Amino acid sequence: MPLRIVISDCLLGAACRYDGGSKPHLGCLRLARRLRAQGGEQAVAPICPEMLGGLPCPRTPAEVRGDRVVRSDGVDVTRAYTDGAARSVDIAKASGARLAILKARSPSCGSGAIYDGTFSGRVVPGDGVAAQMLKREGFTVVDEELVKYCEPSFEHPVAIVLGSGLGAVADRVRAVRRIPYEDIEGFPAEAIPVEEHRFEVLVGTIDGMPVVVYPGRVHLYQGYSALEVTSLIRHAYRLGCRDIILTCASGAVGDIEPGTTGIIRDQLNLTGVNPLASAACVAEAEIEVPFISMAGGYSSYLAEFARAAAQDAGAPLAEGVYAGLLGPTYETAAEVRALGVLGADYVGMSTVCEAIMAHALGMQVLGLTLVTNKAGLASNTHAEVLEEAERGGEVCQKIILGVLRYLGGSHA
Ligand code: SF4
Incomplete structure (x- = not known):
């Protein structure tokens, strides 16, 4: 419906x-x-x-x-x-x-x-x-x-950070401007692989909707700081974005089937770091003190659009809590049991610091995760995760496009 x-x-x-x-x-x-x-x-x-x-x-x-x-x-x-x-x-x-x-x-x-x-x-x-x-x-x-x-416009485009399996969203952008990641203040330039052509921000439209798409990110497990991994978020904010869609791959802690897209309703930041534990981030966010409430960190308003978009696409949609860990190792069976006790439904190695940064900046955050595997299995490999992300990416992409359609905008 x-x-x-x-x-x-x-x-x-x-x-x-x-x-x-x-x-x-x-x-x-x-x-x-x-x-x-x-x-x-x-x-x-x-x-x-x-x-x-x-x-x-x-x-x-x-x-x-x-x-x-x-x-x-x-x-x-x-x-x-x-x-x-x-x-x-x-x-x-x-x-x-x-x-x-x-x-x-x-x-x-x-x-x-x-x-x-x-x-x-x-x-x-x-x-x-x-x-x-x-x-x-x-x-x-x-x-x-x-x-x-939340109404998007050319002054306030929708930011989209793409995780594994969602590269096709970038292909839909009608770009009017491309910004190399190395030009983003605070982004670690050495993180850009020489052969990587997609580490550039795409500013343009998707189906007429103003967007700023980030087709890739850096991670804490690569040795980068919380300040560095959130540089894309601050960049989006400076470009005027107020809505941001954060996407990522994750492992299922409970019984969610691989291939399912899930809404992130809340998060557990278990990475051991926080972007606001940095004077530079706090100054950027123009907040007096870093002790901000994380209530409403994920937008219930945008989540309603995602639910409707999933229904339109006839796609099952999970909902739950995303636990962000440092990585890069996958979780042990004991850690997965512990995460279950803590209330996690998905586990991954990104997104949580970005969500904190975006919320501190006053952005409305929609978190979408593509469940690629059951967490804690001995058989989990990076190749399998990427393969499953590619398979499930199409549905997640439909949900993103549906959200954009519902958001409409003042330019429409
Ligand atoms: S009750 Fe609600 S809908 Fe009716 S006039 Fe007041 S604000 Fe408007």
């Missing part, structure tokens, strides 16, 4: 706000138009929880105060807000959507930050009543600001 979304009706231009107006949002309108073009009218389910709760339009403004919703004149309207949220959840479930794009800061739709209940304009961490209920039901809830932030 193509991607379906639930969206706050006021973002689509419906005059349902407390003041009788609307808040049409260009990025949301474009996304809705694109999804409807691909999946029909039912691809987009507009909701206004407050109207669904029976409230009039216009109405007296209200804000969340503790576990209540209170109007500016002091009247408690919790019941109407709760009823509207429950009806919104029913509509969302019936629509088949998993993703809800809701208006920021509203007492119903706000997610992550809402007005604090004093009607002073102060914003505090928290969720509106409908957003809370949708999250409890397992929906991915984001606001319109994220839609705008």
Whole structure:
């Protein structure tokens, strides 16, 4: 089933706000138009929880105060807000959507930050009543600001770092510019093999979508530092990329079959290093202190696009936690058992430092891993891993292309 979304009706231009107006949002309108073009009218389910709760339009403004919703004149309207949220959840479930794009800061739709209940304009961490209920039901809830932030354009192309087996993605780039890796600040120039022709950044488009593709990377196990292995990420950021797709090969810790593509939902950085343990990286990321939260390190928003793209491609899609190890040896059977206990589903030797760097820079990260083997088997060889990566690469490529298609962009 193509991607379906639930969206706050006021973002689509419906005059349902407390003041009788609307808040049409260009990025949301474009996304809705694109999804409807691909999946029909039912691809987009507009909701206004407050109207669904029976409230009039216009109405007296209200804000969340503790576990209540209170109007500016002091009247408690919790019941109407709760009823509207429950009806919104029913509509969302019936629509088949998993993703809800809701208006920021509203007492119903706000997610992550809402007005604090004093009607002073102060914003505090928290969720509106409908957003809370949708999250409890397992929906991915984001606001319109994220839609705008993630929308690719020529100023903000999508970065794609290609792991083993995905070279064909680079072949699809209509390049307008090629940048040799040796010109990337911080990239170890000596890592470039003389006969290697593909260690160059491809800036251009894939099916009309602005992209910056990195067809290869260096690894910690080659002796490079966390600073060096994340130089591509900082380069992508400097080129304006806000969305980044990190791809890699991995071994299955559990029962995922080789050849399967998996979403990386979270990670275990077991490499023993961290790119932010470097003054240069911290300065580059323009963060005051390196103690950043890794919550949301992998974008749940982009993951929804990947799920839909996999469904479109008729491809099975795994989901799980990626453990990044230093390598270069493959894992022992005991290490694989330990990784299982730690909650890992895949294990590999890349990606985790890149994801930390990208997240610190404020990029939205989609992690895709191509499972090439069962981890811990005596039969694991590099040649077999590469062979399986080549075989499974086609499906992973389809998912990447599907994500790009869904992302659309302001240029489209
Ligand atoms: S309840 Fe949500 S959809 Fe309705 S007006 Fe408020 S923010 Fe918009």
